[in-house]
Amino acid sequence: MTELDESAAKDSLDAESDAALAARCNRGESAAWTILVQRYQRLVYTIVRRIELDDHAAADVFQTVFSRLLTHLPQLNQADRLQAWIVTTAKREALLQRSRGLRTVSLTADDDEGVASAAYDVADDSPLPDEQLATLQSQNQVRNALERMDERCRTLLTLLYHDADDAVAYDEVARRLDMPLGSVGPTRARCLGKLRKLLEA
């Protein structure tokens, strides 16, 4: 397979739903697993760090979440709710790790039955209430969609929305993208439209 073929295959997988990727994983397609990890690595890492674990504990929980996901994929009845499963598992694993204050995570065979195990009955006193988790999920969807956009739109939106305190002025955006100043606004609107379509897909 040439590099172009591989890139096209990756783009194709990138566009697939969680449910489709989970089905591919269950058929033994390792590339689908790679896409799932890439799709959710930021979200899991952000959740874990918001629980304020140290580097070692954060690394342990990160690995545990994906290890459990891989184990659970064949048993997930609602693959379209994969994101919710990942978020719930990440939060509960992180809280469990914090409550234990240990660097190792032990999983009994019984724990593999689901996230509702008694081992996860940890008081939810985290700085991550459901509303914030929902916001993080939306942001992760937007970020993944942004990465699937063509380079020009991705660059324009990144420059315009990179940081409210460090926003790049329209004239600078026009200069960097070599476009007329008057085109920045309409192009921004078109790119947001493209982003919306990717999010709807």
Added chain:
Amino acid sequence: MNKSPASLDDDALGDAVRGALKLVDAPAPLVAAAVSLWATQAAAAPAATLTGAVGAAVRKVRAALTFDSWATTPGALGLRSAGLSRQTRHLMFSADGRDIDLRIVSAANSYVLAGQILGPEERGSVEISVDTSIDRDGPPPQSVELDDLGSFELEAMRAGTYWMTLRFAGDVVELPPIDIGNH
């Protein structure tokens, strides 16, 4: 912002983009290790089936790195130390009451991986498999029994990223990926 992002107007979607851009990537070694779980599971599948048949009382324990003689800073994430020329690397992992002491020694064109399990006296075995997501043509998985002192040695290992699993009567201990040699 709990509406579907696809339903937001331009201003709100712009704000969502701003928030999305603040999400930070996980460190590359963590992502690579998560991707490599696939290969580990595939390599361990026969053993896992056997374990399940014997009984459901087997615990999986994840070991954590506690010392790396090549680490530049304590607590550094990832174990890669490519480019350093020292002959021996000493790694120590901790896993729920056991310490796993590993030494990687450069020998001519290969490496020797020697280790000892420090903790309760018990029988067990060590399985090691190359990360096939990085090296598809790597050597086949190897397995060796622990001796009476809880020690083991694997010779003539080639450079690569390896997954190591320790199997005891009641526990399966999984180590993070280990880089052997400069590759």
